[in-house]
Amino acid sequence: MILVIGGTGTTGRIVAATLAERGHPTRIASRRPSPGGFRFDWYDPATHPEALGGVRAIYAIPPVGEVDPAPIMLPFLDRARSAGVRRVVLLSSSAIGPAEHGLGLVHARLGELFPEWAVLRPSWFMENFVSEQPHAVSARDHGEIVSATGAGRVGFVDPADIAEVAVRALTDPTSHNIDHVITGPEALSYDEIAAVLSEVSGRSVKHRAVDAAELAARHSANGVPPDFAHFLASLDTEIGAGAEDRTTSTVADVTGRPPRSFRDFCRDRLRGDSASA
Ligand SMILES: NC(=O)c1ccc[n+]([C@@H]2O[C@H](COP(=O)([O-])OP(=O)(O)OC[C@H]3O[C@@H](n4cnc5c(N)ncnc54)[C@H](OP(=O)(O)O)[C@@H]3O)[C@@H](O)[C@H]2O)c1
Structure with a gap:
């Protein structure tokens, strides 16, 4: 049994569907489970023991919007180890390495806790520009x-590419025991993203550059808790300084196929939007 925590979210739902298609028994867990899913809340330990019954491996999406998830996640992961879980694949971020605090601390402890593990460190999701995500709405x-x-x-990076790396990390006979920095095929500026969105959707989209304080205020106005809003804005500042200006060969190395480009992703995902606009 593979437990997919956050199995209704952006990568989690693709991971869960792919595992099921390939014949792996899968338990989809989240706070508001869909039919057949399992109720699990990182903040409610009463939901934890049952989720772990018979589980061999876990795909772990951290509690979303939590600046310091370690005190919430580590007790659960301790419990998972005691319950016999062998392999954990953690979704982190390219912006977060192993560290003494925050999600980096969970990353740093994973190999001590479990004989089999992987940490996925994707760059920003292409998904942020489609459906009801804030950039897409704007x-x-x-x-x-x-x-x-x-x-x-x-x-x-396309979340489907992240999900395929996750599925391999969960099911390959030999555990990866590594952190994977996962990117799409090219590094793009927000000006370039806006140009592709305009071209594919047929509607003009511009990039408006603001400073970090203004961006944090926008996030807060959209309901993001203030400390997380400042954290997100600080990540943008780091991008401006070049922190995310890179590509890796992880998707091709792990899955055997190249990652999808932003243009191809948009052609697939925005076609319906422009038809219904
Ligand atoms: N977006 C990006 O560009 C980007 C880039 C790099 C890394 N990441 C990382 O990707 C992760 C997930 O992002 P996402 O866009 O996939 O989120 P998402 O689509 O909102 O999915 C989150 C999933 O987790 C579940 N969930 C949320 N809070 C939970 C809780 N307290 N207990 C149990 N389940 C909970 C949600 O379902 P319920 O609401 O029903 O519980 C949902 O299934 C984040 O850790 C983020 O740092 C994102």
């Missing part, structure tokens, strides 16, 4: 995407 309603990244570039 592009659709106001013809702009807003960032504090300046001219900085990001190796945006």
Whole structure:
């Protein structure tokens, strides 16, 4: 049994569906489970023991919006080890390495806790620009995407590529026992992203560059808790300084196929949007 925590989210739902297609018994866990899913809340330990029954491996999406997830995640992972879980694949971020605090601390402890593990460190998701994500809504309603990244570039990645790496890390006979920095095929600035969105959707989309304080205020106005809003804005500042201007060969190395480009991702995902606009 493979437990997919956050199995209704952006990568989790693709991971769960792919595992099931390939014949792996899968338990989909989240706070508001879909039919057949399992109720699990990182913040409610009463939901934890049952989720672990018969589980061999876990795909772990951290509690979303939590600046310091370690005190919430580590007791659960201790319990998982005691319950016989052998392998854990943690979804982290390219912006977070192993560290003494925050999600980096969970990353740093994973190999001590479990004989089999992997940490996925994807760059920013292409998904942020489609469906009801804030950039997508802003592009659709106001013809702009807003960032504090300046001219900085990001190796945006398709969540389906992240999910395929996750599935391999969960099911390959030999555990990866490594952290994977996962990017798409090219690093793009937000100006370049806006140009592709305009081209594919047929509607003008511009990038408006703001400073980190203004961006944090925008996030807060959209309901993001203040400390997390500042954390997100600080990541944009780091992008502006070049922190995400890179590509890796992880997707091709692990899955045997190249990662999808942003243009191809948009052609697939925005076709329906522009038809219904
Ligand atoms: N977006 C990006 O560009 C980006 C880039 C790099 C890394 N990441 C990382 O990706 C991770 C997930 O992002 P996402 O966009 O996939 O999120 P998402 O689509 O919102 O999915 C989150 C999933 O976790 C579940 N969940 C949320 N809070 C939970 C809780 N307290 N207990 C149990 N389940 C909970 C949600 O379902 P319920 O709401 O029903 O519980 C959902 O299934 C984050 O850790 C983020 O740092 C994102």
